[in-house]
Amino acid sequence: MTERPECAVTRQLVPELAAGTAAGDERADALAHLGRCLDCRRELAATTDLMDELLLLVPEEEPGTGFECSVLARLNEEDDAGAPVPSPVPSPVPAPTAPVAASAVPPGRPSRWSRLAWLPPPGRNRLTLLGVVAAATVALALLAAGLVWRATEDDRELAAAYRHTLEVAHGQGLSAAPLRTRKGTEIGTLFAYQGEPSWVYATFRSPPDPGNYQVHLLSKDGRCLALRPFEASTKAIAWGGKIPVRVSDIQSVAFIQSDTPVLTAHFG
Amino acid sequence: MGALTDESLLAGMATRDPEATAAFVRRYQSRVFGMAMAIVGSRAVAEEVAQEAFVRAWRHAATYDPRRGRVATWLLTITRNLAIDTLRLRGERPMDPHVLTAALVSGESGTETASDYAEREHLRTALRALPPEQRTPIVLSVFHGMTAREIAEKEGIPLGTVKTRIRRGLAKLRDVLGVVDD
Numbered sequence: 001m002t003e004r005p006e007c008a009v010t011r012q013l014v015p016e017l018a019a020g021t022a023a024g025d026e027r028a029d030a031l032a033h034l035g036r037c038l039d040c041r042r043e044l045a046a047t048t049d050l051m052d053e054l055l056l057l058v059p060e061e062e063p064g065t066g067f068e069c070s071v072l073a074r075l076n077e078e079d080d081a082g083a084p085v086p087s088p089v090p091s092p093v094p095a096p097t098a099p100v101a102a103s104a105v106p107p108g109r110p111s112r113w114s115r116l117a118w119l120p121p122p123g124r125n126r127l128t129l130l131g132v133v134a135a136a137t138v139a140l141a142l143l144a145a146g147l148v149w150r151a152t153e154d155d156r157e158l159a160a161a162y163r164h165t166l167e168v169a170h171g172q173g174l175s176a177a178p179l180r181t182r183k184g185t186e187i188g189t190l191f192a193y194q195g196e197p198s199w200v201y202a203t204f205r206s207p208p209d210p211g212n213y214q215v216h217l218l219s220k221d222g223r224c225l226a227l228r229p230f231e232a233s234t235k236a237i238a239w240g241g242k243i244p245v246r247v248s249d250i251q252s253v254a255f256i257q258s259d260t261p262v263l264t265a266h267f268g
Numbered sequence: 269m270g271a272l273t274d275e276s277l278l279a280g281m282a283t284r285d286p287e288a289t290a291a292f293v294r295r296y297q298s299r300v301f302g303m304a305m306a307i308v309g310s311r312a313v314a315e316e317v318a319q320e321a322f323v324r325a326w327r328h329a330a331t332y333d334p335r336r337g338r339v340a341t342w343l344l345t346i347t348r349n350l351a352i353d354t355l356r357l358r359g360e361r362p363m364d365p366h367v368l369t370a371a372l373v374s375g376e377s378g379t380e381t382a383s384d385y386a387e388r389e390h391l392r393t394a395l396r397a398l399p400p401e402q403r404t405p406i407v408l409s410v411f412h413g414m415t416a417r418e419i420a421e422k423e424g425i426p427l428g429t430v431k432t433r434i435r436r437g438l439a440k441l442r443d444v445l446g447v448v449d450d
């Protein structure tokens with residue numbers, strides 16, 4: 001295809017227009033021509049599409065532990081600060097530049113860790129209480145799942161007693177969500193109990209990889225809370241921790257190892 | 269959440285729906301962080317850039333216009349611009365374009381549909397097949413935000429030559445996409 005002479009100058013600039021790097025004066029001339037010339041607009045649109053595709057070739061990479069949490073915490077702050085919500089505006093003629101003007105990241109922002117609320121480890125009494133409740137939760141889970149399980153009469157009574165406590169006395173009952181690996185395989189269940197105190201409890205069908213896990217709870221309003229860490233032995237089948245939010249406010253709970261959320265349960 | 273389209277998550281974010289916002293961040297964080305890393309090359313700086321990119325997306329979610337491109341490219345463009353600006357502000361150099369090019373031609377993307385995948389692999393193959401003198405200025409332009417003049421100075425090549433090489437290279441890449449589209 002041969003270019004018309006008046007198009008040739010603009011075509012020279014199309015790659016830079018598409019990449020958003022064209023300088024002001026050249027850009028103004030080219031945009032004036034584009035307003036008159038359908039062929040050049042098509043050329044620009046096709047080149048922009050291609051560059052979009054090139055952007056998608058960049059390999060994905062997982063950010064560090066707590067990234068999701070710190071982003072959501074930051075957005076929550078913005079929301080609280082009453083940042084104006086832009087109203088939808090009609091789009092102008094296809095603009096070749098980036099849709100959002102970039103500007104610099106303000107320096108000296110506090111580290112993302114400073115936004116994480118670290119909870120003190122639960123006291124011994126709570127742990128003991130938690131242990132008891134947790135045992136019942138496991139029993140409940142297995143019974144509820146209809147698994148054939150060599151439960152003793154005592155176990156069944158305990159489970160029944162807590163079922164009563166959870167479902168009747170406290171009304172809010174027990175919530176549960178599947179615990180999944182990054183590949184989506186379900187390897188356990190995360191229970192959440194609304195009460196005094198409220199807690200979450202994870203049971204694993206098969207032991208997770210041994211090691212130390214950080215456990216993060218993400219609330220629906222975007223807060224990130226670090227729960228009691230999980231030191232998984234080779235035979236670990238369960239973990240539990242107190243939570244400082246209502247069960248209905250839980251968005252997700254993630255078990256994080258080596259900066260990667262390896263197990264996640266999503267609620268709601 | 270997994271079944272929702274990118275557009276509906278973004279729309280949810282525009283109305284400040286916390287669940288949609290969380291799902292949006294979860295869906296895109298590895299792409300956004302990958303883009304930031306590809307340009308700045310440092311995890312700490314890349315996390316700052318990626319976080320800021322989500323803040324921008326959150327602020328501007330309501331003005332996103334699907335006619336101007338997919339959500340992924342909109343978000344990655346924001347990320348790229350922030351990464352470039354951050355480096356300029358810090359007076360630091362972006363990652364070696366050859367390292368970035370190697371990642372582009374050998375990398376594998378994670379979550380995408382089969383047809384997306386096929387198209388992307390075609391483009392990857394075509395990019396790999398380009399002569400380096402065409403490929404490098406394209407990478408410098410698209411990912412480092414360099415003007416043709418800046419590339420000419422950096423590479424010690426006449427401006428007209430740079431422009432010609434970029435156009436020829438892009439034309440070859442477009443041929444590949446055209447074939448897949450039909």
Ligand SMILES: [Zn+2]
Binds near residue numbers: 006010033038039040
């Ligand atoms: Zn024209």
